[in-house]
Amino acid sequence: MKDNSKLIGYIFEFAWILPSVAIPVSVITAVILTAFAVGIRVPDIAGRIEPQAIDQTAPFNQPGLKELAPGKYEATYIAQTWLFTPTQIEIPAGSDVTFIVTSRDVIHGFKIVGTPVNMMVVPGQISKITAHFDRPGEYLLVCHEYCGVGHHVMSAKVIVK
Numbered sequence: 001m002k003d004n005s006k007l008i009g010y011i012f013e014f015a016w017i018l019p020s021v022a023i024p025v026s027v028i029t030a031v032i033l034t035a036f037a038v039g040i041r042v043p044d045i046a047g048r049i050e051p052q053a054i055d056q057t058a059p060f061n062q063p064g065l066k067e068l069a070p071g072k073y074e075a076t077y078i079a080q081t082w083l084f085t086p087t088q089i090e091i092p093a094g095s096d097v098t099f100i101v102t103s104r105d106v107i108h109g110f111k112i113v114g115t116p117v118n119m120m121v122v123p124g125q126i127s128k129i130t131a132h133f134d135r136p137g138e139y140l141l142v143c144h145e146y147c148g149v150g151h152h153v154m155s156a157k158v159i160v161k
Ligand SMILES: [Cu+2]
Pocket: 108, 109, 143, 144, 145, 146, 147, 148, 151, 152, 154
């Protein structure tokens, strides 16, 4: 009888080596694809601001919705414990909206449920993200960074008509 134990050993060894190489390679490939081919970006810092001077600094001295061109909007928000200003905006379906957000006090979150809009709002920084709204409806804007006892009531609405 031939002794196959050495061959079986190699097969088992290979069965472990293969996934330990394939898993990291596929994760790195997925990260590279999403960053460069699909264009998914983590929202970065769009600027800095003095938190005490928000009310005197444009565009935060006039928070709200501005129409830049037909179907192109800019929405300026101030996040503070425990509300967003403005509390509601209305846009027509098919619009592109750039959200420009800063915080007056502590770190907040800025997430519009059912859309890719998901940012952190850090005092002293300006966060910016653009999203396209095709589907009419009421979108809930929530804070998703715990910011104190009223965190769970910190929300606003984006209405797409
Ligand atoms: Cu919060």
